Amino acid sequence: MRNDGPPPGQADRTTRSDDFSARIAHDFLVRLRERQPRVHAITNAVAKNFTANMLLAAGAVPSMTIVADEVADFTRHADALLVNLGTLDTERRAAIPLAIAAAQDAAVPWLLDPVFVERSPRRLAVAQQLLSRKPNVLRTNATEFAALTRRPADRKSAMAFARESGCVVALTGATDIVTDGRRTIAIANGHGLMARITAMGCAATAVVAACVAVGDDALLATASGLALVGIAGEMAGEKAGGPGTFPPLLLDALHALDEPTIAARLRCE
Amino acid sequence: MRNDGPPPGQADRTTRSDDFSARIAHDFLVRLRERQPRVHAITNAVAKNFTANMLLAAGAVPSMTIVADEVADFTRHADALLVNLGTLDTERRAAIPLAIAAAQDAAVPWLLDPVFVERSPRRLAVAQQLLSRKPNVLRTNATEFAALTRRPADRKSAMAFARESGCVVALTGATDIVTDGRRTIAIANGHGLMARITAMGCAATAVVAACVAVGDDALLATASGLALVGIAGEMAGEKAGGPGTFPPLLLDALHALDEPTIAARLRCE
Amino acid sequence: MRNDGPPPGQADRTTRSDDFSARIAHDFLVRLRERQPRVHAITNAVAKNFTANMLLAAGAVPSMTIVADEVADFTRHADALLVNLGTLDTERRAAIPLAIAAAQDAAVPWLLDPVFVERSPRRLAVAQQLLSRKPNVLRTNATEFAALTRRPADRKSAMAFARESGCVVALTGATDIVTDGRRTIAIANGHGLMARITAMGCAATAVVAACVAVGDDALLATASGLALVGIAGEMAGEKAGGPGTFPPLLLDALHALDEPTIAARLRCE
Numbered sequence: 087m088r089n090d091g092p093p094p095g096q097a098d099r100t101t102r103s104d105d106f107s108a109r110i111a112h113d114f115l116v117r118l119r120e121r122q123p124r125v126h127a128i129t130n131a132v133a134k135n136f137t138a139n140m141l142l143a144a145g146a147v148p149s150m151t152i153v154a155d156e157v158a159d160f161t162r163h164a165d166a167l168l169v170n171l172g173t174l175d176t177e178r179r180a181a182i183p184l185a186i187a188a189a190q191d192a193a194v195p196w197l198l199d200p201v202f203v204e205r206s207p208r209r210l211a212v213a214q215q216l217l218s219r220k221p222n223v224l225r226t227n228a229t230e231f232a233a234l235t236r237r238p239a240d241r242k243s244a245m246a247f248a249r250e251s252g253c254v255v256a257l258t259g260a261t262d263i264v265t266d267g268r269r270t271i272a273i274a275n276g277h278g279l280m281a282r283i284t285a286m287g288c289a290a291t292a293v294v295a296a297c298v299a300v301g302d303d304a305l306l307a308t309a310s311g312l313a314l315v316g317i318a319g320e321m322a323g324e325k326a327g328g329p330g331t332f333p334p335l336l337l338d339a340l341h342a343l344d345e346p347t348i349a350a351r352l353r354c355e
Numbered sequence: 356m357r358n359d360g361p362p363p364g365q366a367d368r369t370t371r372s373d374d375f376s377a378r379i380a381h382d383f384l385v386r387l388r389e390r391q392p393r394v395h396a397i398t399n400a401v402a403k404n405f406t407a408n409m410l411l412a413a414g415a416v417p418s419m420t421i422v423a424d425e426v427a428d429f430t431r432h433a434d435a436l437l438v439n440l441g442t443l444d445t446e447r448r449a450a451i452p453l454a455i456a457a458a459q460d461a462a463v464p465w466l467l468d469p470v471f472v473e474r475s476p477r478r479l480a481v482a483q484q485l486l487s488r489k490p491n492v493l494r495t496n497a498t499e500f501a502a503l504t505r506r507p508a509d510r511k512s513a514m515a516f517a518r519e520s521g522c523v524v525a526l527t528g529a530t531d532i533v534t535d536g537r538r539t540i541a542i543a544n545g546h547g548l549m550a551r552i553t554a555m556g557c558a559a560t561a562v563v564a565a566c567v568a569v570g571d572d573a574l575l576a577t578a579s580g581l582a583l584v585g586i587a588g589e590m591a592g593e594k595a596g597g598p599g600t601f602p603p604l605l606l607d608a609l610h611a612l613d614e615p616t617i618a619a620r621l622r623c624e
Numbered sequence: 625m626r627n628d629g630p631p632p633g634q635a636d637r638t639t640r641s642d643d644f645s646a647r648i649a650h651d652f653l654v655r656l657r658e659r660q661p662r663v664h665a666i667t668n669a670v671a672k673n674f675t676a677n678m679l680l681a682a683g684a685v686p687s688m689t690i691v692a693d694e695v696a697d698f699t700r701h702a703d704a705l706l707v708n709l710g711t712l713d714t715e716r717r718a719a720i721p722l723a724i725a726a727a728q729d730a731a732v733p734w735l736l737d738p739v740f741v742e743r744s745p746r747r748l749a750v751a752q753q754l755l756s757r758k759p760n761v762l763r764t765n766a767t768e769f770a771a772l773t774r775r776p777a778d779r780k781s782a783m784a785f786a787r788e789s790g791c792v793v794a795l796t797g798a799t800d801i802v803t804d805g806r807r808t809i810a811i812a813n814g815h816g817l818m819a820r821i822t823a824m825g826c827a828a829t830a831v832v833a834a835c836v837a838v839g840d841d842a843l844l845a846t847a848s849g850l851a852l853v854g855i856a857g858e859m860a861g862e863k864a865g866g867p868g869t870f871p872p873l874l875l876d877a878l879h880a881l882d883e884p885t886i887a888a889r890l891r892c893e
Contacts, residue, residue, distance in 0.1 A: 132672045132688055134401045138553035143598050148553065149471065150401055151442045156475040163474065173689045175715055177444055202687065205701065206694040282879070284676035284686065329681050330875025337599025341551070403670045407822035412867050417822065418740065419670055420711045425744040432743065446713055606868025610820070 106271045106309050108349040114297045114310035115343060118145035123165035123299035127292050128152055128185055130172030130201065133285035136333060140289040143341040144314065146296035152181040158188035165299035167194055169216065170288050172201035174209055186219050195222040195298045198253075199291040204233035217251060222304050225256040225291040245270060254304045256294065256312060258287060264309045271309040274353040275316025277323030279332045286333075290315040293340075309354070317351045318343060375540045375578050377618040383566045383579035384612060387414035392434035392568035396561050397421055397454055399441030399470065402554035405602060409558040412610040413583065415565035421450040427457035434568035436463055438485065439557050441470035443478055455488050464491040464567045467522075468560040473502035486520060491573050494525040494560040514539060523573045525563065525581060527556060533578045540578040543622040544585025546592030548601045555602075559584040562609075578623070586620045587612060644809045644847050646887040652835045652848035653881060656683035661703035661837035665830050666690055666723055668710030668739065671823035674871065678827040681879040682852065684834035690719040696726035703837035705732055707754065708826050710739035712747055724757050733760040733836045736791075737829040742771035755789060760842050763794040763829040783808060792842045794832065794850060796825060802847045809847040812891040813854025815861030817870045824871075828853040831878075847892070855889045856881060 138148040198221040200213035228239035237243035249267030294311030322335035467490040469482035497508035506512035518536030563580030591604035676686040736759040738751035766777035775781035786793040787805030832849030860873035
């Protein structure tokens with residue numbers, strides 16, 4: 087990891103190696119396994135099963151109800167809330183503000199994953215309205231980021247948007263950019279098959295939510311979550327025969343991940 | 356299997372080895388494969404796919420609609436009905452009384468799986484109301500049992516609750532307790548990874564529902580279903596690299612299960 | 625492949641080998657991978673995840689929203705629309721006419737998969753009403769075909785129904801019959817385990833939808849989609865330990881499929 091940010095004295099800088107490292111990512115993993123945080127995931131129907139299994143493989147405990155008279159109870163007793171906008175059916179859409187209110191009331195951190203906002207003006211409007219509720223973390227891919235912020239999907243825009251919105255921005259792709267507007271971490275782990283699996287990004291955001299649940303620094307938690315999933319993805323990609331055997335192997339790898347493996351594989355700057 | 360119940364002459368006793376055995380569990384499996392019972396499963400979104408595949412691997416035929424104007428038709432022509440309360444969305448909640456009425460009207464047995472009732476007062480109230488409709492089998496884990504019955508989650512309470520409620524109680528955990536209030540069977544099969552897979556319990560209850568569909572004795576059917584899934588889980592656990600490769604291997608094992616394997620592996624008392 | 629149709633000069637004939645072949649099926653596969661068509665799949669909750677992964681493994685891009693104010697936007701920008709009637713909940717049922725209207729407005733082809741219509745009079749009525757909207761392709765199994773058309777599920781009835789309804793009919797089973805009323809292709813690929821996996825037929829129809837999206841001849845597209853899935857299923861069946869390891873291996877095989885394999889394995893007439 088090298089420091090390629092602006093010179094000292096400026097607000098914008100890339101996190102140095104002593105700020106993010108394999109040790110930090112491993113610390114988050116240890117805390118996941120010890121504390122078994124509850125993550126309430128309001129997520130799309132396609133992603134539910136894989137997301138729950140990813141959370142379990144990481145050490146967390148998932149819950150997923152979207153019913154108006156249950157969602158606040160589940161959220162209030164959770165350690166993090168994930169709001170994913172994929173296949174945004176009416177009942178789920180109605181549950182989201184209730185869950186966010188409960189989360190903010192109980193000081194539970196929450197994350198926004200605005201899936202496919204570029205495809206539907208209505209969903210884009212929902213996402214923009216939710217952003218004003220100040221999620222702790224926003225996770226998007228490049229297309230979603232551009233649609234949501236009307237800016238190019240690059241590091242500079244991500245930092246500017248993080249500063250203005252007050253949330254950690256994770257702009258994921260071949261290299262993931264994680265920034266709080268001041269510090270930036272770039273993670274280059276992952277595998278090409280991750281783009282050929284449905285709900286991979288949704289499930290990765292859920293693991294990020296679990297990390298946010300067990301640490302105070304949302305930037306480091308987000309980077310750790312993405313690093314853990316990216317490394318597990320690489321290990322699965324080396325063994326998998328294709329996109330079908332890949333997800334089971336990724337879950338196995340995430341469940342078995344240890345410090346030497348993280349140290350040997352983490353690629354960040 | 357040993358008889359550790361009270362002396363003869365008392366109502367409460369543990370089923371003796373001649374009451375439950377590998378032969379009985381295998382008989383249920385043979386009947387599943389021959390009769391291919393239809394199981395209508397009103398279950399949560401996270402569990403649907405895995406539950407359907409578990410039923411198919413066991414020899415049964417799943418259906419899963421929750422729509423008000425369809426659910427009675429599907430239930431009436433089913434051989435068992437499963438009601439699972441996970442992620443209890445509005446439409447599914449509305450379908451449940453319709454399905455139960457259709458089941459009772461057509462003498463179709465039904466099972467209740469009150470997932471996560473300890474997390475939401477509203478869901479607890481729904482579960483208690485459904486219990487008054489007298490399911491043939493109640494399947495809970497320890498936390499759910501304690502929340503639902505306000506009793507400690509032990510064998511004695513399970514027996515007392517079974518007697519009072521008139522249903523077979525399956526209290527699952529490292530050892531599964533199955534009781535009708537008079538007889539009790541304890542099954543010690545299973546594997547630690549089963550607790551790291553989402554919807555494992557939901558899917559196991561579905562296999563129990565399939566067994567109840569093909570036999571008159573709900574106690575033996577329930578014990579058989581849990582034994583078959585537990586044994587398949589053990590076999591999968593011996594081969595799996597972790598929680599990702601575990602569910603596919605469990606389905607393979609359940610599909611291939613035979614009498615010698617059941618006889619060699621069943622651990623019950 | 626042999627021509628066992630009626631003599632030349634009659635309208636009804638079986639497609640000859642120069643009409644359908646491994647080369648054609650492979651051409652469709654190449655186009656899927658090059659063009660990455662968007663398939664909007666309005667499908668049942670059980671099938672969503674597997675369907676999305678099948679589409680991705682075939683080279684297509686899935687979307688699945690069912691919300692009234694989003695579904696037209698997604699459909700209009702899709703390259704094909706799939707309407708599957710399994711577990712037909714209220715919101716999904718309301719979305720279907722909106723999606724079909726958007727598809728027809730934007731000249732997007734659409735396919736109907738009337739799952740389990742034989743089990744519910746209400747669902748049968750919905751399916752019959754949708755048939756009058758003239759889908760490009762109707763995919764059914766034998767029981768569904770008989771319930772929907774009140775005819776025996778054979779080649780002759782399929783041809784007659786295709787002629788009258790103006791859609792390509794795919795009547796799937798051990799041998800798949802694909803007909804536009806004039807030409808008929810029979811595909812004998814596949815594996816017995818495909819009937820022991822939930823949503824296998826639903827996901828196969830989605831791959832057919834992707835093929836229809838990239839070719840003008842819906843008959844050849846439908847035959848190609850079924851052939852590709854059937855061949856992938858055969859390859860998976862040779863390796864799988866049972867119904868659990870089968871779906872991941874099928875996805876791997878579909879993703880890796882190439883021309884020599886298709887040429888060596890295609891069984892059609």
